[in-house]
Amino acid sequence: MDTLNFDGSCDPNPGGIMGFGWVINWSTGKAPTEGSKEKKSSPSNTNNVAEYTALKEGISNYLKLGGKGPLQVYGDSKLVINQMSGTWKINNQNLLEINKQIASEIKKHDLKVKFGWVPREQNTTADRLAMPGSSSKNSSKTSSKASSIKPEERKFVADVNSSSLSPQLRLKINELNTEPSPGFKSFAQLKVGGMDSFSRKKLEELQEEAGKKASSIVQNEFPKNLTHQASALRWMLRGLSTDLAVRKVQIDVEISKKKKR
Incomplete structure (x- = not known):
């Protein structure tokens, strides 16, 4: 069965820039199709609208690429999954309109669709693509699955359990280090929470401690x-880990750029 994973984001919520991401995995064995789009800031933008729009875009692209179904849809928004399944009522008019558009598209093409919720940790590729400014922005492309370093292959400069960190920060770093493909939100939520022993160190001192590599x-x-x-x-x-530290800074830079728009 073909599968579609989708995710949406709005930063800040409400009113911010919305990002939509989706990944199609084909039962035929051909390479997955990834796609993403974004929409500029608007008072009507919300996380839920973004989630619904990501689903709409994903299904639309699936059909354009010749998808015939059956299709298993996965998302980490319980609201969208349960409303599309008909188990939750829709009280928001904007969401109701998008819901109807999706249902109409499904009916028009006689597409057999099942909806299932997954935790964010199992939706990392769509989560990444939903980030405004992602590499696939405003596009849909076929690619191999996103390469990721296996946790056991990661390289480290220091042992987190020996570092002078707060218990909460140590726990979050350990969780990231053991996650095969951490999502955008996981990096965005990783914060020191003030100043620590590394915050005041200048580049030369950091280079000496971390080493040449x-x-x-x-x-x-x-x-x-x-x-x-x-x-x-x-x-x-x-x-x-070295790869995640680089990714953390890249995401912090992207967040900073969005706030300046």
Whole structure:
């Protein structure tokens, strides 16, 4: 059976930029199809509207690409999944309108669809694509599954359990390090919560502590920005793996850019 995973985001919620992401896995064995779009800020934008729109875009693209069904749809929005399944009432007029549009498209093509909820941790690719500014923005493309480093293959500069961190931060870093493909939201929610022993250290000191290999990684990733290099090294020294530390800084940069729009 073909499967469709979808996710939507709105930052800030409500009224912010909306992002929509979807991933189609084909039962024929051909490479998955990923797609994403975004919509500029508007007072009517909300997380729920974004989730519904992501589903609508995903199904529309599935049909355009010749999908005939049956189709299993997965999303981490309980509201959308339960309303599309008919088990929850729809009280919001905007959501009702999108719901009707999706139902009409399904009926028009006589598409057999099942809806199922999954936790965010099992929806990481769609979650990534739903981030405004994602690499697939405003496009739908066929690609191999997103490559990810297996947790057991990750490289570390420091042991998180030996670092002088708060118990909450240590727990969050451990969770990320053991997650094969952490989503955008997981990185966005990772915060020091003030200042720690690494916050005040300058780049030269961080480079000396982290070593030449780690310093080379951040120089290659952020060649013209010493601030970003320092931030990535700080996360490595806190115990985040080298690949995730780089990704954390990249996401922080994207969030900062969105706030300035």
